[in-house]
Amino acid sequence: xxxxxxxxxxxxxxxxxxxxxxxxxxxxxxxxxxxxxxxxxxxxxxxxxxxxxxxxxxxxxxxxxxxxxxxxxxxxxxxxxxxxxxxxxxxxxxxxxxxxxxxxxxxxxxxxxxxxxxxxxxxxxxxxxxxxxxxxxxxxxxxxxxxxxxxxxxxxxxxxxxxxxxxxxxxxxxxxxxxxxxxxxxxxxxxxxxxxxxxxxxxxxxxxxxxxxxxxxxxxxxxxxxxxxxxxxxxxxxxxxxxxxxxxxxxxxxxxxxxxxxxxxxxxxxxxxxxxxxxxxxxxxxxxxxxxxxxxxxxxxxxxxxxxxxxxxxxxx
Amino acid sequence: xxxxxxxxxxxxxxxxxxxxxxxxxxxxxxxxxxxxxxxxxxxxxxxxxxxxxxxxxxxxxxxxxxxxxxxxxxxxxxxxxxxxxxxxxxxxxxxxxxxxxxxxxxxxxxxxxxxxxxxxxxxxxxxxxxxxxxxxxxxxxxxxxxxxxxxxxxxxxxxxxxxxxxxxxxxxxxxxxxxxxxxxxxxxxxxxxxxxxxxxxxxxxxxxxxxxxxxxxxxxxxxxxxxxxxxxxxxxxxxxxxxxxxxxxxxxxxxxxxxxxxxxxxxxxxxxxxxxxxxxxxxxxxxxxxxxxxxxxxxxxxxxxxxxxxxxxxxxx
Numbered sequence: 001x002x003x004x005x006x007x008x009x010x011x012x013x014x015x016x017x018x019x020x021x022x023x024x025x026x027x028x029x030x031x032x033x034x035x036x037x038x039x040x041x042x043x044x045x046x047x048x049x050x051x052x053x054x055x056x057x058x059x060x061x062x063x064x065x066x067x068x069x070x071x072x073x074x075x076x077x078x079x080x081x082x083x084x085x086x087x088x089x090x091x092x093x094x095x096x097x098x099x100x101x102x103x104x105x106x107x108x109x110x111x112x113x114x115x116x117x118x119x120x121x122x123x124x125x126x127x128x129x130x131x132x133x134x135x136x137x138x139x140x141x142x143x144x145x146x147x148x149x150x151x152x153x154x155x156x157x158x159x160x161x162x163x164x165x166x167x168x169x170x171x172x173x174x175x176x177x178x179x180x181x182x183x184x185x186x187x188x189x190x191x192x193x194x195x196x197x198x199x200x201x202x203x204x205x206x207x208x209x210x211x212x213x214x215x216x217x218x219x220x221x222x223x224x225x226x227x228x229x230x231x232x233x234x235x236x237x238x239x240x241x242x243x244x245x246x247x248x249x250x251x252x253x254x255x256x257x258x259x260x261x262x263x264x265x266x267x268x269x270x271x272x273x274x275x276x277x278x279x280x281x282x283x284x285x286x287x288x289x290x291x292x293x294x295x296x297x298x299x300x301x302x303x304x305x306x307x308x309x310x311x312x313x314x315x316x317x
Numbered sequence: 318x319x320x321x322x323x324x325x326x327x328x329x330x331x332x333x334x335x336x337x338x339x340x341x342x343x344x345x346x347x348x349x350x351x352x353x354x355x356x357x358x359x360x361x362x363x364x365x366x367x368x369x370x371x372x373x374x375x376x377x378x379x380x381x382x383x384x385x386x387x388x389x390x391x392x393x394x395x396x397x398x399x400x401x402x403x404x405x406x407x408x409x410x411x412x413x414x415x416x417x418x419x420x421x422x423x424x425x426x427x428x429x430x431x432x433x434x435x436x437x438x439x440x441x442x443x444x445x446x447x448x449x450x451x452x453x454x455x456x457x458x459x460x461x462x463x464x465x466x467x468x469x470x471x472x473x474x475x476x477x478x479x480x481x482x483x484x485x486x487x488x489x490x491x492x493x494x495x496x497x498x499x500x501x502x503x504x505x506x507x508x509x510x511x512x513x514x515x516x517x518x519x520x521x522x523x524x525x526x527x528x529x530x531x532x533x534x535x536x537x538x539x540x541x542x543x544x545x546x547x548x549x550x551x552x553x554x555x556x557x558x559x560x561x562x563x564x565x566x567x568x569x570x571x572x573x574x575x576x577x578x579x580x581x582x583x584x585x586x587x588x589x590x591x592x593x594x595x596x597x598x599x600x601x602x603x604x605x606x607x608x609x610x611x612x613x614x615x616x617x618x619x620x621x622x623x624x625x626x627x628x629x630x631x632x633x634x
Contacts, residue, residue, distance in 0.1 A: 102457050102481065110434040113427030119593075120440055126594045129587050131579035133596050140419050162479050164419065262448035270446050276436075277443045279450050 012054030022291030101155030148203035230282035329371035339608030418472030547599035
């Protein structure tokens with residue numbers, strides 16, 4: 001890929017038209033664009049693409065038919081479909097990062113404040129004409145635990161400090177976020193969980209994070225704790241979670257992601273009063289936010305700079 | 318009140334016991350303490366009190382029986398009962414300020430985020446087993462208008478900037494909060510209201526603020542706007558508000574205060590789907606937060622320094 005060669009990007013996304021408009025507007029040098037909103041509509045020239053920009057679930061289906069691929073930019077943070085061991089890994093994979101912090105903060109702190117201020121409960125009282133003077137709680141002085149401190153975790157830590165919270169972070173190895181008051185690593189799960197008011201799961205789906213929130217972890221949390229999961233469904237043992245919630249050993253759970261989506265209609269989580277199901281909408285990938293990642297990385301590519309947000313196939317993120 | 322004389326404070330509050338414990342724990346010099354939880358239980362020695370610390374509604378009832386009073390520290394921000402023209406004003410009045418910013422931020426941003434994230438609506442969908450993927454909104458880039466920029470307004474402005482909002486401020490004259498992007502004053506109400514997504518009323522109850530949010534102000538707001546009122550009920554013309562809400566000329570209202578409290582059972586506001594009644598709980602006066610104001614001001618008094626948060630009887634705040 002010498003700087004002067006012409007590249008061809010295949011845009012493969014449900015929002016292909018919107019992404020195409022954003023990429024065209026950037027007038028990137030030496031770039032041909034082909035696009036499709038679905039794998040069934042792949043253009044004839046697609047196999048010539050050395051670049052792909054799109055949704056991992058769609059790209060994984062056609063990767064064997066794209067022999068020229070050298071770089072894939074995913075529109076999502078999660079790239080699980082491309083980590084399927086049956087697929088090739090001899091290309092550069094970059095994912096979407098650094099753009100979800102704003103929406104994730106609004107999601108997480110929206111539900112944290114709703115819990116403290118009893119927003120749903122007070123609205124129910126109101127519909128019974130009840131002047132409900134029950135005192136609300138406060139985030140100030142409470143403790144939030146972040147399972148994962150990447151760019152999203154750092155944004156959550158900063159907002160936690162803004163609201164006067166104590167911030168604990170659980171990471172594989174990193175300890176470089178200055179808004180985290182105390183770090184914990186593998187083997188320290190029980191100490192991490194011990195005094196949390198809130199725990200937020202924002203780790204990627206990897207071998208190391210699967211079922212990280214299991215019966216033992218839940219038992220280590222105080223009964224007043226609230227779990228928020230806008231990350232990956234696989235991180236939580238949902239059987240153990242349902243048992244903790246119905247047994248009063250956990251105050252509430254705010255769940256955006258599940259191992260099966262949509263959440264099956266007969267799942268008891270739907271009707272538990274202390275569960276909030278948000279249907280994988282915590283931080284949607286908006287073309288206006290995501291297209292600049294491809295545009296910036298393409299400029300890096302043609303000027304010989306390293307690409308941002310590269311996925312390590314071994315670490316799985 | 319020479320520094321060496323002995324003072325007597327009358328603590329008059331529903332929470333008199335708690336306030337008394339806090340004040341006693343401070344071991345203030347040259348201070349006798351008497352207290353009562355209600356006006357009917359006023360101690361015999363109360364008339365000798367030169368200081369009073371308590372709730373304006375209770376103090377106003379007994380003020381004529383307290384001839385020695387030279388300083389009153391209110392436990393509330395609102396001192397309307399003491400502004401009754403029939404009562405004497407020949408003493409120093411200080412109110413509670415600087416302590417409500419944290420709770421007010423959590424209240425206001427709790428409801429702003431609940432609105433953007435459709436928290437109540439999504440919980441209702443969930444109870445119908447509906448995988449509701451409707452996209453939430455975001456505070457980022459939205460505009461918040463603060464009616465009043467005192468210590469609470471400054472805290473709200475700072476949190477608004479934290480969430481990437483544009484902050485407009487409406488004040489009598491002040492323009493010293495650096496988190497306010499643009500200031501407006503008397504006569505500029507329509508320009509202030511013109512492009513707001515949110516308007517928060519935190520002005521005191523004065524002649525100048527009564528019915529500030531009237532039919533005209535409401536007509537100047539965009540139909541997407543949400544009103545939040547944790548300040549004073551008198552600031553809003555509730556007839557005009559009900560009409561705007563039921564006519565679709567306003568998205569929602571979050572109301573903590575009313576001219577008659579509790580809100581009368583037959584008020585249509587109770588059952589309007591886009592109204593949130595929070596029953597005067599936005600920022601409760603907690604003894605642990607308020608007692609330090611009296612303690613600090615008492616130390617200032619005996620050391621001859623000016624007291625903090627003095628109320629101007631002419632300005633009414």
